[in-house]
Structures are given as structure tokens and as C-alpha cells.
Amino acid sequence: MKILRNILNYLSRRSTWALPYAIFLGIFVALPMILIVIFAFTNNQGEFSLINFEKFITQPEAVNTFVYSIGIALVTTFLCILLGYPAAYILSNKNLNRSQTTAMLFILPMWINILVRTLATVALFDFIHIPLGEGALIFGMVYNFLPFMIYPIYNTLQKMDHSLIEAAEDLGAKPSTVFWKVTVPLSMPGVMSGIMMVFMPTISTFAIAELLTMNNIKLFGTTIQENINNGMWNYGAALSLIMLVIIGISSLFSDSDEQSQNEGGII
Amino acid sequence: MTNNDSIIKIEHLSKAFGDKVVLDDINLSIRRGEFITLLGPSGCGKTTLLRMIAGFLKPDSGVILMEGNDISNVPPHRRPLNTVFQRYALFPHLNVYDNIAFGLKLNKVQSSEIEARVRKALKMVSMTDYEDRDVNSLSGGQQQRVAIARAIVNRPKVLLLDEPLAALDLKMRKDMQMELKQMHQELGITFIYVTHDQEEALTLSDTVVVMSDGKIQQIGTPIDIYNEPVNSFVADFIGESNILNGTMIKDREVEFIGHTFECVDEGFGNNAPVDVVVRPEDIYIIANAENAKFTGTVKSCIFKGVHYEMFVETDKGYELMLQDYNAFEVDSTVGMFIKPSDIHVMQKERTCNVFEGKMVSSTDVEILGGQFQCADCGLKEGDNVYVSVNFEHIELMDNKEDGTVIGEVEFILYKGNHYHLTVLTDSGEKVYVDTNDIWDKGDIVGISVNISDLHISKKV
Numbered sequence: 001m002k003i004l005r006n007i008l009n010y011l012s013r014r015s016t017w018a019l020p021y022a023i024f025l026g027i028f029v030a031l032p033m034i035l036i037v038i039f040a041f042t043n044n045q046g047e048f049s050l051i052n053f054e055k056f057i058t059q060p061e062a063v064n065t066f067v068y069s070i071g072i073a074l075v076t077t078f079l080c081i082l083l084g085y086p087a088a089y090i091l092s093n094k095n096l097n098r099s100q101t102t103a104m105l106f107i108l109p110m111w112i113n114i115l116v117r118t119l120a121t122v123a124l125f126d127f128i129h130i131p132l133g134e135g136a137l138i139f140g141m142v143y144n145f146l147p148f149m150i151y152p153i154y155n156t157l158q159k160m161d162h163s164l165i166e167a168a169e170d171l172g173a174k175p176s177t178v179f180w181k182v183t184v185p186l187s188m189p190g191v192m193s194g195i196m197m198v199f200m201p202t203i204s205t206f207a208i209a210e211l212l213t214m215n216n217i218k219l220f221g222t223t224i225q226e227n228i229n230n231g232m233w234n235y236g237a238a239l240s241l242i243m244l245v246i247i248g249i250s251s252l253f254s255d256s257d258e259q260s261q262n263e264g265g266i267i
Numbered sequence: 268m269t270n271n272d273s274i275i276k277i278e279h280l281s282k283a284f285g286d287k288v289v290l291d292d293i294n295l296s297i298r299r300g301e302f303i304t305l306l307g308p309s310g311c312g313k314t315t316l317l318r319m320i321a322g323f324l325k326p327d328s329g330v331i332l333m334e335g336n337d338i339s340n341v342p343p344h345r346r347p348l349n350t351v352f353q354r355y356a357l358f359p360h361l362n363v364y365d366n367i368a369f370g371l372k373l374n375k376v377q378s379s380e381i382e383a384r385v386r387k388a389l390k391m392v393s394m395t396d397y398e399d400r401d402v403n404s405l406s407g408g409q410q411q412r413v414a415i416a417r418a419i420v421n422r423p424k425v426l427l428l429d430e431p432l433a434a435l436d437l438k439m440r441k442d443m444q445m446e447l448k449q450m451h452q453e454l455g456i457t458f459i460y461v462t463h464d465q466e467e468a469l470t471l472s473d474t475v476v477v478m479s480d481g482k483i484q485q486i487g488t489p490i491d492i493y494n495e496p497v498n499s500f501v502a503d504f505i506g507e508s509n510i511l512n513g514t515m516i517k518d519r520e521v522e523f524i525g526h527t528f529e530c531v532d533e534g535f536g537n538n539a540p541v542d543v544v545v546r547p548e549d550i551y552i553i554a555n556a557e558n559a560k561f562t563g564t565v566k567s568c569i570f571k572g573v574h575y576e577m578f579v580e581t582d583k584g585y586e587l588m589l590q591d592y593n594a595f596e597v598d599s600t601v602g603m604f605i606k607p608s609d610i611h612v613m614q615k616e617r618t619c620n621v622f623e624g625k626m627v628s629s630t631d632v633e634i635l636g637g638q639f640q641c642a643d644c645g646l647k648e649g650d651n652v653y654v655s656v657n658f659e660h661i662e663l664m665d666n667k668e669d670g671t672v673i674g675e676v677e678f679i680l681y682k683g684n685h686y687h688l689t690v691l692t693d694s695g696e697k698v699y700v701d702t703n704d705i706w707d708k709g710d711i712v713g714i715s716v717n718i719s720d721l722h723i724s725k726k727v
Contacts, residue, residue, distance in 0.1 A: 170321060
């Protein structure tokens with residue numbers, strides 16, 4: 001009886017409810033991470049070595065792909081802000097958007113699998129005879145990641161206290177000044193989380209690049225995938241680790257922006 | 268036409284949101300340097316009026332003149348006035364200094380002057396040394412002070428304040444009231460203040476504008492508003508009061524609570540129905556019942572700090588609220604009298620309900636969006652009619668399905684021995700009801716009227 005009560009007690013604690021996810025996290029997130037680190041710092045005989053990193057630095061091809069990937073990610077992120085901010089602004093403005101339906105339409109593409117969307121893009125480009133390549137790649141990236149930029153910005157703009165805009169007008173700011181001096185600074189947390197949502201995954205994409213460039217342009221994700229596929233686990237792991245570190249650094253950079261903690265975010 | 272003394276003149280201003288009229292033909296003249304308060308319960312249109320003066324809303328009709336110029340269509344950023352917002356609306360991404368300097372920087376004021384003026388404004392609101400603070404780290408009262416500094420630093424001609432103290436606790440509110448009054452004297456600019464707190468309005472203002480249902484009920488000095496309310500709404504809203512039905516027997520003589528009193532009012536005519544207002548502190552109460560004007564039994568006695576508040580049932584069955592420095596024992600018999608000058612007589616706004624309607628058949632009339640049975644009085648289907656019903660003949664029912672039409676209790680006035688209710692029907696009309704039953708504001712009720720109580724006359 002006592003044991004039963006102890007079990008019940010244990011189950012009723014809130015922290016207990018985290019257990020299934022904690023197990024999942026351990027097996028599918030923590031363990032692979034540890035494996036990546038172990039593989040990255042060993043050679044194919046399983047001995048400790050820095051040979052993988054040496055190989056990365058000495059091979060200009062890998063470094064170039066890496067730099068190029070970051071470049072593509074930056075361009076994609078920039079274009080997403082350029083397209084996403086006005087869209088989010090229109091969506092959040094009650095005069096321009098009277099229902100939630102329009103917001104829904106912007107989010108709708110997220111419901112379709114990324115590969116399906118990309119294959120459709122390839123078919124579309126073929127159909128209208130636009131050659132696949134760098135342009136198509138950037139188009140595909142922006143198309144796929146745009147909702148991830150719009151939504152956090154839309155969220156911050158929508159939650160913004162409208163009286164702040166009135167206060168600025170009241171103090172003599174004309175509409176354009178209100179936008180640049182109040183709306184934009186206050187929506188920065190949303191823009192920051194939008195950048196996080198777009199920049200990080202774009203560094204590591206490979207499927208979009210493969211499909212939209214007919215395998216002509218290699219991104220860093222592709223390089224990792226090729227190495228792993230060809231049994232070069234140690235080198236692949238090292239490349240993955242480098243990418244993770246870069247993403248980690250960029251996320252630290254955005255966390256230092258204190259406002260991102262209280263506002264914004266995808267949910 | 269232009270009055271040099273007036274800085275803002277509002278003429279025939281109206282505004283509706285959809286079907287709901289929030290401001291109905293407002294006329295108001297605001298003197299330069301005046302501290303004017305728009306006072307009223309929530310939903311009376313006071314904030315809408317302020318927002319229109321600020322420029323955040325456009326009027327449907329009417330004009331707002333500032334120093335003789337029509338500013339109705341001038342956008343807010345070009346109006347020479349500043350607002351202190353209810354919830355402060357400080358920019359969270361700027362520190363205290365930059366918040367206050369916001370308006371000055373936009374007007375391209377030299378940076379040395381900006382600094383001097385910001386410091387002066389901070390000093391004025393007793394917030395020196397706070398300029399580098401993050402606005403989110405400030406308490407509510409401090410944020411309020413920064414919001415005031417941000418507005419006054421621009422030296423506006425008119426300062427608009429939208430319930431600026433509503434979010435502060437009582438003690439802080441009292442302190443800020445005094446500071447605001449002092450600030451008004453030092454700055455010499457016009458303050459337009461919105462509040463629902465009648466005490467705050469009486470304390471601060473030179474002029475109080477009492478509003479209700481989108482209309483101005485009364486404009487006057489705090490003393491006028493308190494001592495000479497023009498109608499029962501104002502009397503009830505400002506301070507505590509006993510509002511009673513009475514009859515003006517002749518000039519200087521009024522009958523209410525079953526007794527005849529001498530008063531100072533004239534010109535109502537003989538035997539005219541009136542509303543009588545007596546403030547609780549104006550009823551004198553004595554233990555010796557023999558020499559009194561009228562007598563009563565103390566029903567309750569509560570200590571309120573400075574005075575005791577008592578409810579007394581009079582010899583004729585009316586309940587009165589009284590305030591006195593002395594406590595009287597519950598159930599004891601007391602005597603009371605009222606000085607003639609403390610009896611305030613008001614014209615009755617209405618003596619019975621009058622609805623516009625239409626005959627649906629010779630024995631059915633459509634009023635208030637429902638069909639009521641009525642006695643056959645020779646009218647045909649389709650005739651437009653006026654239907655009058657006495658206040659006490661309207662029946663209210665708990666079960667709204669039992670009534671012919673449905674309404675919501677909007678306003679309750681206690682008249683000594685009965686309640687006078689204002690019920691808003693679904694058709695948007697007001698029905699006035701006298702009842703002894705206790706209802707609450709917001710109750711949804713069924714409304715019905717007996718056949719014999721509908722008095723129909725043909726509309727000509």
C-alpha cells in the first residue's frame with residue numbers, strides 16, 4: 001500500500017511529467033551531440049586526434065563552401081527581412097488587415113512539407129524555363145523560410161502597445177518618424193528571433209540546394225551529408241561541430257539583446 | 268464670435284462608433300490657463316472627447332477650434348498640445364532622459380537647450396538624478412512623473428491628461444493631485460483632465476464638466492456642481508446624496524418625504540413635480556424628537572473616520588442617509604431638520620415614459636421592438652402613435668423570456684422609498700421604472716406592461 005502511495009505521489013509531481021521528454025532528449029539530442037564531439041576528435045582508428053580539423057583548414061574547397069554557405073544564409077536572411085517586415089507590418093495593422101485569415105494565409109505554406117514545396121518550385125522553374133542555379137537557390141530558400149521571419153515580427157508588432165505610437169505622434173512625430181523611431185526599435189526582438197529562425201537553419205540546408213541547383217552548388221550542409229554518406233564519419237562530425245559552434249555563437253550574440261527575452265519569439 | 272479668453276472651443280461635436288453614439292452635440296469653451304476636468308462614469312464619452320482634442324480621432328460632425336482655428340482635421344503631430352496617457356506610454360527602448368527629450372529632438376531644439384529643459388522638467392516632477400534609468404525599472408508613480416515631464420517639456424499650450432492617476436494607489440494619488448495642481452499654477456498652461464473620480468475632479472479643477480451618455484450634463488465650478496446639481500444624475504454622481512420625489516407646492520415651499528419644507532427655490536409653478544436633493548451632511552439630527560421637523564428611527568450607524576454615516580427611516584417610511592460627528596444608537600428615535608438653503612430643488616427630467624410606436628392591429632401596438640397588447644381605442648393597423656406608461660406600471664421580470672421585450676438595467680437611483688431604474692432595451696431605447704424590488708446594474712430583465720396601463724394617442 002505504502003509503495004503504491006509513493007508511486008502515486010511521485011507521479012503527481014509536476015517534474016515527473018517531464019520524464020518522457022527528458023528520456024527522448026537524452027537519446028536523440030544529447031547522445032548524438034556527444035557522439036559528434038567524440039567522432040570529431042578521433043581518427044578512423046578511434047584514437048584522439050585533431051586531424052579532421054587540420055583537414056578542414058588545409059582544404060580550401062571545404063572552407064570556401066563554408067564561407068559561401070554563410071554568405072547564402074546572410075543573403076537569404078536579409079531578403080526575408082526585406083520581404084517579411086512589410087508583410088508583418090501590414091498583417092498587424094488592423095486598418096489594413098481586418099481578419100486573422102490573411103495572417104493564416106501567410107503561415108499556410110508552413111503546413112506543406114519543405115521537400116514537396118521545393119520539388120514544386122523545381123517543376124515550376126522548369127515549366128517557365130528559368131535555369132536552376134544560384135538565383136533559384138536563393139529564391140527557394142527565401143520562399144521556404146519567409147514565414148519563419150514574418151511570424152515573429154508579426155507577433156511583436158501585434159503585441160505592441162498602440163498608445164506608444166499615439167504618444168510619439170502626440171510629441172510631434174510624423175508617421176514616417178513614428179515608424180523609424182518607435183515601431184522599428186520596438187519590433188527588434190521579433191526581427192532578432194526571425195533572424196534566428198531563418199539564419200541558423202539556412203546554414204545547414206542541403207536538400208533545397210541539391211534540388212534547386214541540380215547539385216551544381218554545394219552548401220556546407222551538402223558537404224557534411226556527402227562525407228557522412230561516404231563513411232567519413234570523423235570528418236563529417238568535425239564539420240558538423242564547426243557549424244554548431246558558429247550557430248551557437250550567433251545565438252549567444254542574439255541573446256545578449258536583452259529585449260528578446262521578454263517579447264517576440266515564434267509562439 | 269471669437270472669444271479672446273478661450274483657447275479651445277468645441278462646437279456641435281458628435282461621434283458614433285457604428286450604431287453607438289458616444290458624443291452627441293458637444294459644445295464647450297475652454298478658457299486659457301484653466302484647469303478643466305471632464306468627469307463621468309466609464310463609457311460616457313469623456314475619453315473620446317479628449318482623444319478628439321488630441322487628434323487621435325476625427326469627429327463625425329462639428330468642429331474643434333483652437334485659438335480660433337479649426338483643428339478638427341489637423342493630424343496629432345501638428346497640434347500644439349501634449350498628452351499624458353493613462354498607462355503612461357513611455358517608450359521602453361529609451362531611458363528616462365531620451366523619453367523626455369523625444370519631442371524636443373523632433374523639433375530640432377539645440378542639444379544644450381534640450382539638456383537644460385529636460386533637467387528642469389525632471390526637477391519639476393521631482394525626478395532629478397533619474398535621467399539614465401531604464402523606464403521599466405521605475406515604479407508606477409515614477410513612470411507617471413516621467414510621462415508628465417515628457418509632455419510639459421515641450422511647453423504645450425494645452426496639456427491633456429487621460430486619467431493619469433487611475434493606476435496609482437490612494438496615498439500616491441493624493442500626493443500627485445497636489446503636485447499636479449501646483450504644477451498647473453507654476454506653468455500657467457491649460458490642463459484638460461479626464462477622470463471618473465468625482466473627488467479628484469472637485470479637488471483639482473477650476474471647472475468641472477459632468478458627462479453622461481455622450482452629453483454634457485453640467486458645466487460649473489466644483490462648488491456649483493456640488494451644491495447646485497442640475498439633475499438627479501449629477502446629484503447622484505457627485506458626492507453622496509438623498510434624491511427624492513417632491514412637489515413644489517408654491518414658490519419657496521416644497522413637499523417631500525411626507526412633510527412640507529420651506530426652501531429658497533422659485534419659479535417651478537404651483538404643484539409641480541420636482542426632484543429634491545439633500546446632501547447627507549445637511550440633515551441635522553438631534554436626540555430630542557419633540558422639537559424636530561420630522562422624526563425617524565436609526566437603522567444603521569457606521570463609523571467613517573471623520574463622521575458617522577447613518578441610515579434613518581423617517582416617520583413616513585422614507586429612508587435617508589445622514590452624516591454626523593456624533594453616533595446615534597441603532598433603533599433609537601431621533602429628530603431631524605433641514606435648513607431651507609440646503610434643500611436643492613431640480614426640475615424633473617421626465618414624469619412618465621413616452622415611446623413612439625405603431626399599431627399592428629386595433630388591439631396590438633409595436634413599441635420598443637416588441638408587440639404589446641392594448642385596449643381597443645379605435646386606431647387602425649399602421650397608425651403611428653405615442654404610447655405613455657407611468658414609471659410604476661412597468662413590470663420587470665427575472666426570467667427574461669416572460670417579458671414582451673428584454674432590457675438591461677443601466678442605472679439605479681434610490682429615491683428614499685423606491686428605486687428609479689433606467690433600463691436599456693435591445694432596441695436601444697430607455698425605459699424608466701419605479702420599483703420596490705432590488706435589481707443590480709447589468710441585470711438582464713424581461714419587460715412587460717399590463718393592457719390597461721398603456722395610454723395610446725395618435726401621432727399627428
